Amino acid sequence: MLFSRFFAHTSREVPSDAKIASHRLMLRSGMISQTASGIYCWLPLAVRILDKISQIICEEQDRIGANRVYFTTVQPADLWIESGRYAAYGKEMLRIKDRKDGDFLYSPTNEEQATDVFRKYVKSYRGLPVLLYQIHWKFRDEIRPRFGVMRGREFLMKDGYSFDISFEDATRTYEKVFKSYLTIFRRVGMLPIPVQADSGAIGGNMSHEFQILANTGESTIYYDKKLLEASDDELMTTFAVTDEKYDPQSVATQEKDLMISKGVEVGHVFHFGTKYSKAMNTFVLNEKGDKIFPEMGSYGIGVSRLVAAIIEASHDERGIIWPEAVAPFDVTILNLHVNNAICCEIAEDVYRAISASVRYEVLYDDRNITVGEKLMDADLIGVPWQVIVGSQKAQRGVVELKNRKSGEVKEMSPTEVIGRFMG
RNA sequence: CGGAGCAUAGCUCAGUCUGGUAGAGCACAGCCUUCGGGAGGCUGGGGCCGGAGGUUCGAAUCCUCUUGCUCCGACCA
Numbered sequence: 206m207l208f209s210r211f212f213a214h215t216s217r218e219v220p221s222d223a224k225i226a227s228h229r230l231m232l233r234s235g236m237i238s239q240t241a242s243g244i245y246c247w248l249p250l251a252v253r254i255l256d257k258i259s260q261i262i263c264e265e266q267d268r269i270g271a272n273r274v275y276f277t278t279v280q281p282a283d284l285w286i287e288s289g290r291y292a293a294y295g296k297e298m299l300r301i302k303d304r305k306d307g308d309f310l311y312s313p314t315n316e317e318q319a320t321d322v323f324r325k326y327v328k329s330y331r332g333l334p335v336l337l338y339q340i341h342w343k344f345r346d347e348i349r350p351r352f353g354v355m356r357g358r359e360f361l362m363k364d365g366y367s368f369d370i371s372f373e374d375a376t377r378t379y380e381k382v383f384k385s386y387l388t389i390f391r392r393v394g395m396l397p398i399p400v401q402a403d404s405g406a407i408g409g410n411m412s413h414e415f416q417i418l419a420n421t422g423e424s425t426i427y428y429d430k431k432l433l434e435a436s437d438d439e440l441m442t443t444f445a446v447t448d449e450k451y452d453p454q455s456v457a458t459q460e461k462d463l464m465i466s467k468g469v470e471v472g473h474v475f476h477f478g479t480k481y482s483k484a485m486n487t488f489v490l491n492e493k494g495d496k497i498f499p500e501m502g503s504y505g506i507g508v509s510r511l512v513a514a515i516i517e518a519s520h521d522e523r524g525i526i527w528p529e530a531v532a533p534f535d536v537t538i539l540n541l542h543v544n545n546a547i548c549c550e551i552a553e554d555v556y557r558a559i560s561a562s563v564r565y566e567v568l569y570d571d572r573n574i575t576v577g578e579k580l581m582d583a584d585l586i587g588v589p590w591q592v593i594v595g596s597q598k599a600q601r602g603v604v605e606l607k608n609r610k611s612g613e614v615k616e617m618s619p620t621e622v623i624g625r626f627m628g
Numbered sequence: 629c630g631g632a633g634c635a636u637a638g639c640u641c642a643g644u645c646u647g648g649u650a651g652a653g654c655a656c657a658g659c660c661u662u663c664g665g666g667a668g669g670c671u672g673g674g675g676c677c678g679g680a681g682g683u684u685c686g687a688a689u690c691c692u693c694u695u696g697c698u699c700c701g702a703c704c705a
Contacts (some may be wrong), residue, residue: 217666218640218654222698242697297704323635348629348703362705414705422703473705507705543664577666595664 208570213250215488225421227516228353230525231532234513234586243358245352247509250586253533253566254457254512255361259340260395261530262506263365265389269381271365276318278342282308284317288484297345316481316503319366322353323499331499332489334378336366340508352508355469356423363506368499370491372478377502379411379476379521382504384437385414386472394512394528395518398468400426400445411476414447415506416468419517427451430462469514476502494605506536526610532573534568536626541595548574549606551619552594557580558623565626584609592622 214235223229231237247255279301285291290312291298299311312318319337327335342365347358354360355628365382369375383399390397396416400415416426428445435443444461470601482488493498498595512566519526529535534558540552555567559611570579576595583591593605598616606622607614617625 216639221640222701239697343705345705349699349701351699357705360705424679460693470705505705510705541665544663575662575667576664579666580664581666593664597664 206568207593208568209572210616211250211568213586215585217581219625221431225352225355225517226520227355227421227513230516230520230585231353232437234314234525236484237354239353239458240241242299243347243356245354245357245359245602247361250533252461253510254527254531257533258508258511259363259529262340262389262508264334264454265385265392266338266363266365269336269385270334270381274322274339275341276312276315276322276339278312278344279309280312280318282310284321285310288317288320288481290317297347299344299514306394312507313343313345315339315364315487316366316501319482319503320485320501323366323368324485327368328489330489330491333499334374335368335369336365336378336382338363338504342512344527352421352515354509354614357509360507361509363508365504367502369501369503370489370497370499372500375476375478375502380441381442381475382474383412383413386474386506387437387440388391389506390415390417392470393515393531395471395511395515397472398426398428398432398441398445398446398466400428400468401450402447402473403566407421411502414470415472415474416447417471417511417514418466418517419469420467422467422514424448424467424468426466426468427449428464428466428481430464432464448607458499469510469517470507471511472504472506473515474502474504476500491552520587523581524585529585529587532587532589533566534588535565536590536592537568537570537586538582539570539579539582540592541579543573546597547600548594548596551552551599552592554593555565555594555604555619555622559626560627562627 215531216233219229220232223232224415227248231251234250235248238246238248241248266273282291286474294313298313298493299312302311303309322337323335327333340361342359343362344359345628347356350356350358367375367382368376369378386399398416398418400414400416402412416424425448426445427442432440432443432445478500479498481501488496488498515528515531516525517530538552538556540548542548552569556567559567570583574577587609588607591607593607598604603616603618605614606625
């Protein structure tokens with residue numbers, strides 16, 4: 206990809222009303238463009254990151270037998286009247302009229318529609334378990350959107366819904382998803398802290414939030430120090446709570462070696478039993494012909510928020526530092542002197558060779574701007590590896606390979622660079 | 629929903645108090661000089677100052693209403 210043809214418009218101006226690093230950096234790197242309060246366009250650089258994260262989520266969800274769908278963003282009010290949430294959800298739900306004056310809404314979550322789809326097709330215990338998920342846009346009319354996409358009104362969310370024949374099966378499903386979530390957050394380069402949570406408006410009896418540590422996080426987390434070394438099995442029960450549930454007087458709290466950190470909630474899993482299956486008269490028959498209301502759970506990952514959370518957890522004063530797994534590009538080639546024949550030849554050779562590889566996505570900076578601006582942009586955008594082609598070193602037949610995270614620079618020949626990324 | 633601000637060029641902002649022909653930097657376009665750490669020079673295009681009403685000889689500036697956005701709080705994934 207040529208940078209001159211790539212729609213990423215960087216800016217040196219620091220947006221005045223962006224208070225946190227991720228918001229500032231997403232605006233400055235040209236990832237997002239605000240169109241209304243809490244509503245953002247996602248530009249090409251950001252889309253590539255959403256896609257990388259989504260791909261990882263899909264791989265891990267498929268691995269536990271989840272089936273991907275697209276529910277609808279616009280839904281009839283009837284579905285929500287049936288579950289009782291049309292009245293209960295309040296002003297956070299964006300309500301819409303169609304041309305026939307029918308009541309609709311823009312979906313904030315999909316327990317109702319998942320249940321509706323399930324009941325249309327599954328009539329027998331033989332059809333269970335079922336785990337459906339999607340990665341799709343949601344709208345919640347937040348009282349106060351803030352921090353860019355961290356708390357937007359429109360946001361991209363992975364949401365999954367499980368149906369099991371018994372509480373025991375549902376618990377096993379919950380554990381499978383729990384572990385799958387740990388894997389997903391680790392694969393995107395983050396350290397997830399699972400905390401015991403309230404199940405809030407969704408209702409229910411078993412719930413964990415997944416937090417990513419970041420100084421600007423909205424949650425304060427109190428957790429047992431041994432959580433940092435606990436196995437995945439132990440993590441479900443290792444002490445960790447947010448400030449809402451933290452009780453300094455309790456015996457459970459006092460016995461722990463407590464750590465206190467700020468975190469960003471990027472995932473939330475719930476088991477809520479038969480709340481929706483009963484409300485929506487959704488049942489299957491067991492082998493004796495008895496009606497069984499499935500035990501349900503729902504599982505969310507804030508994909509768009511995760512992008513901001515990753516930036517909060519991984520940036521420096523120069524810009525974003527993308528973990529390799531979610532980086533919009535793996536390598537950026539900086540031709541510092543586009544009017545210099547040797548630089549162009551070397552840069553083009555490296556670009557053609559690496560671009561031909563299926564393993565690496567390459568951003569080739571062919572813009573005729575000053576050296577300083579080019580290097581600043583590269584650091585701002587935060588691609589993990591920079592191949593820097595400058596005239597002096599090019600004369601000697603070498604280029605620089607710079608790691609964005611460590612700042613380490615190595616001189617090597619173009620052939621060695623190609624080998625490094627092709628091999 | 630309570631409290632506080634802001635709205636002037638694509639962006640960041642000055643000008644508003646004290647009414648008198650619309651400004652800067654960056655960005656953009658052209659030319660030239662540059663070319664290894666956010667370059668310099670010259671030239672140019674671009675805004676009836678969020679909207680409506682009012683006061684006035686005259687309103688970006690004063691008054692009223694309105695819309696949008698931001699921040700603090702409560703709420704929330």
